[in-house]
């Protein structure tokens with residue numbers, strides 16, 4: 321494996337997103353959303369102003385859990401199939417580069433762009449809020465940013481995987497939307513459905529593990545369980561074993577969600 | 592300097608070797624048993640009608656698609672074997688795909704920088720390469736704004752990066768104006784003098800027949816004939832045509848004197864008769880026509896063009 325080939329591809333992908341202002345646009349979206357949630361979020365309770373960081377993060381989590389997977393999927397779905405369909409893939413593959421290096425370079429470049437916008441967008445808000453935050457709250461906010469980056473990278477990995485499998489861009493975009501629906505909306509409903517139908521007999525024990533099968537849920541758990549105050553709000557604390565709620569363990573699960581789709585994509589892309 | 596070029600030492604040695612190469616896409620036999628030996632330093636033409644299998648053969652030679660059966664060796668290294676030889680071979684190869692697609696959002700110079708990096712060569716030469724293909728004036732313009740011919744030139748420039756010793760050019764003159772085509776072949780000649788092996792494809796025989804060292808005619812996935820232009824013409828032994836200009840009233844007289852000779856088709860046209868005959872009866876036909884005296888107003892001989900050879904194989 322030649323590192324320079326990976327960085328060449330990654331660099332191009334990254335600078336493409338900088339130049340076409342994708343990074344700027346996404347960072348702005350994050351900033352605007354985060355600021356309005358932090359500032360206006362409590363308007364319905366009669367008061368406008370910055371709320372406690374825990375509640376702010378909880379609201380941010382429920383927003384980001386929809387937004388970031390969508391952005392990541394849209395960013396990555398045509399990584400390979402786009403080059404294939406436009407006809408530039410053959411030339412790329414005729415270079416002294418392996419298919420794995422190309423795939424990894426694409427992923428890292430796109431992940432870099434997504435990470436950069438996430439950290440820039442939320443980081444800016446973090447700086448604005450920092451006056452009101454103590455060290456502990458800052459730590460939580462940092463955890464939220466980090467888990468957001470992981471969430472984005474996991475869905476980007478899924479997107480790159482389907483960009484290898486799909487035969488054309490149209491199909492790839494359809495699959496990307498389907499994946500988003502599945503993980504963000506349907507998955508939880510299915511799990512809940514099973515719980516309700518079986519009266520909680522079935523799957524109650526397994527539930528925490530089942531939730532690890534969805535990177536969006538892992539993200540949710542990561543953020544809920546690192547925030548003492550809102551844990552109980554969700555009623556999840558009772559069913560979720562504390563041993564599983566270790567941030568480092570959940571982080572590892574996320575890393576798995578990044579590595580596994582990429583590995584499958586690499587396997588498929590070999591030919 | 593020139594005599595130290597590694598490429599020159601390779602002149603004549605087998606550079607690209609294909610043995611029994613096949614590529615099947617389901618029921619379609621795109622390439623159907625090709626044997627080919629292309630020598631070092633040769634300018635080699637691959638000609639064939641649409642769908643003959645030229646591009647597919649190129650892609651297999653470059654290792655872009657797997658070979659269904661058979662073997663291809665580039666400079667001794669089997670294609671698709673992977674391992675250490677993979678990068679070494681790729682570094683000495685330049686490829687211009689048919690209908691080359693580059694990145695619209697990059698400038699010409701940035702495009703070359705990107706590919707130079709992938710090829711592991713210094714971008715210091717890039718401006719010179721652009722100059723060579725006549726694109727210096729557009730070096731800092733986005734490819735989005737390039738004309739078809741400019742894109743083609745940039746694609747060619749990309750193939751020249753890193754001084755490749757083997758060039759695969761798939762319909763390289765596609766979209767070039769006549770002057771650009773001449774400039775393009777001038778570059779190819781120069782590369783050949785440096786010992787570079789070049790394979791180009793084309794549909795247009797007239798364009799490449801005087802310019803390549805040897806050519807292969809491909810049809811239906813097979814190489815139908817390989818050789819020099821003169822060699823192919825000779826080997827085919829195609830009949831000649833006589834165009835005999837006579838008054839329409841004398842058409843029958845011409846038919847009559849030719850009746851005893853081994854001639855092929857005799858076609859009556861508005862103001863002349865076209866007569867086909869084998870090469871060895873050429874003089875006999877001329878003698879017979881001479882006997883017609885004042886009736887023959889003019890006479891011209893049409894040698895078979897390679898185009899006829901080509902279509903003879905393709906049909």
Ligand SMILES: Nc1ncnc2c1ncn2[C@@H]1O[C@H](COP(=O)(O)OP(=O)(O)OP(=O)(O)O)[C@@H](O)[C@H]1O
Pocket residue numbers: 616619620621622639640641642643644645646647648689794
């Ligand atoms: N990916 C593919 N899947 C299925 N069939 C293919 C594929 N690529 C090529 N073919 C078929 O293989 C045959 C040869 O195609 P190829 O592109 O090699 O021809 P060509 O000689 O380059 O033609 P042209 O002069 O039009 O470029 C055609 O019948 C084509 O339809």
Ligand SMILES: [Mg+2]
Pocket residue numbers: 645646647689761
């Ligand atoms: Mg072709």
